[in-house]
Amino acid sequence: MKIIQRNQIIYYEQAATPEFWDHRWQDLQEDPGRHTQFQLPEIIFNALNASVPKGGRILEAGCGMGTIVYALNTCGWRCTGVDFAQQTIEAIRRVEPELDVLTADVRRLPFPDETFEGYVSIGVIEHFFEGYSEIFQEMHRVLRRHGTALISFPAMNPLRRMKKDLGLYPTTYEAGKDEEPLEFYQYALDHRNVVRDLQNLGYSITTIQWYEAWLGLADESPVALGRVFRRIYNNRHSKVYSAVRRTFESFAGLMGYCCQVVARKDS
Numbered sequence: 513m514k515i516i517q518r519n520q521i522i523y524y525e526q527a528a529t530p531e532f533w534d535h536r537w538q539d540l541q542e543d544p545g546r547h548t549q550f551q552l553p554e555i556i557f558n559a560l561n562a563s564v565p566k567g568g569r570i571l572e573a574g575c576g577m578g579t580i581v582y583a584l585n586t587c588g589w590r591c592t593g594v595d596f597a598q599q600t601i602e603a604i605r606r607v608e609p610e611l612d613v614l615t616a617d618v619r620r621l622p623f624p625d626e627t628f629e630g631y632v633s634i635g636v637i638e639h640f641f642e643g644y645s646e647i648f649q650e651m652h653r654v655l656r657r658h659g660t661a662l663i664s665f666p667a668m669n670p671l672r673r674m675k676k677d678l679g680l681y682p683t684t685y686e687a688g689k690d691e692e693p694l695e696f697y698q699y700a701l702d703h704r705n706v707v708r709d710l711q712n713l714g715y716s717i718t719t720i721q722w723y724e725a726w727l728g729l730a731d732e733s734p735v736a737l738g739r740v741f742r743r744i745y746n747n748r749h750s751k752v753y754s755a756v757r758r759t760f761e762s763f764a765g766l767m768g769y770c771c772q773v774v775a776r777k778d779s
Contacts, residue, residue: 513694516681520668521700524685528639528697533597537577552583555723556662559774560630563660563718564589568629571654573618573647574636578604578611585611589630594618619646626656635770637706638665638698645709652713652777659777661715666700667771669722671732703771714779722768726760729767 513524526532564570566588575581575593577600584591594616595601601615616622618636631651637644651661668676675681687693707717730741747753 513685514681514700515685516676516683519676519702521666521672521676521681522685523697523699524694525697527695530597533576533595534599537597537600537603550579550583552580552587553723555721555772556580556632556634557587559662559719559772560584560589560632560660563774563776564630569627570630570632571621571623571628572632572634573621573651574633575613576600578608578613580632580634581611581613582608584632591632592628594621619650621650621654623654625653626659627654629656629659631655631659631661633662634664635666637663638701641696644706648709648713655777657777657779660718661710661775661777662772663706663710663775664770664772665703665706666698666769667703667706667722668700669728669766669768669771671728671767672700675732703773706771706773710773710775714777715775716778718774718776719772721772721774722764722770723761723772724769725762725764725767726757728764728769729760731769732767 514521515524516522560570568589570584570589570591572581572584572591572593575595576597578593581591581593591612593604593611593613595613596615596617598615601613604611604613614622618633631654633647633651637647640647655661685694703720707720710717726741727745730738730745732738733741744753744756
C-alpha cells in the first residue's frame with residue numbers, strides 16, 4: 513500500500529524492526545555460500561574506487577547479511593558492518609567469522625569520531641518514520657574530513673512525480689473493515705531533500721545516479737503486471753532476464769527505483 517504525503521511516497525506493509533529483518537534474512541543460514549557468490553554492483557565499486565584508497569576503512573551502516581562487507585574486503589578495503597538485526601549478525605559470524613560485523617544502531621554508532629574514510633548506506637535511511645537526521649549526524653561524526661559518504665535509497669523518480677501530479681496515489685491510508693492494519697515500512701524520498709541535508713552538514717555532492725529501472729517499473733505497474741515484472745527481477749539465474757534488466761537500465765533516469773548520492777565531507 514502506497515500513499516503520497518509531503519512530496520514523497522509512504523509505503524505501508526510491516527514495520528521494519530530488527531525482528532522483521534531477521535526473518536527476511538533467514539536464508540543466510542540455509543545458503544551460507546551466498547557471500548562468495550555476491551558480485552559488488554559496479555555503481556558502488558566505481559564510486560568508492562574513485563574516492564576511497566584501497567586499504568581505507570569503510571563502514572557499512574545497515575549491513576544486512578554482510579554481502580557488501582564481504583565484497584568490499586575482497587576488493588581491498590577494510591570494511592566494518594553494523595546492523596540492529598542481532599540474529600542476522602550472529603549468523604554472519606558463524607558463516608564468515610573473519611568478517612568485522614557487530615550489532616549496533618546506525619543512530620548510535622560505537623566508534624570514535626573520524627574513524628572511517630568511507631561510509632556506505634544502502635537502503636537504510638528510508639525505513640525510519642521520524643526521518644534520517646540522527647543517522648546523518650552519526651555518519652558525520654564517524655567520517656573523517658574529506659571522507660566519502662555513499663547513500664542509496666528509494667526516491668521520487670520522474671515517473672513517480674508524474675503519477676503524483678496526476679493524482680494517481682491516495683493521500684490517506686485506512687485499513688478496510690475486514691483487513692489487518694498495515695504499518696509504516698519505508699519512504700520513497702525526495703532526493704533533492706537528501707542532497708540539501710547533506711550540503712547543510714558540510715558535504716559537496718560528487719554524483720547523483722539513478723538505478724534499478726526494472727524494479728522501478730515493477731513497483732509502479734498495476735498489481736498483476738507488477739508481480740510478473742518482480743519475478744523477472746528476482747530471477748538471477750536466467751541470462752535472458754539478466755539481459756532485459758541490464759538493457760532497461762538506460763531508463764533509470766526516468767523510473768529508477770533507487771537513487772545513489774555520493775558526497776564528500778568538506779567540514
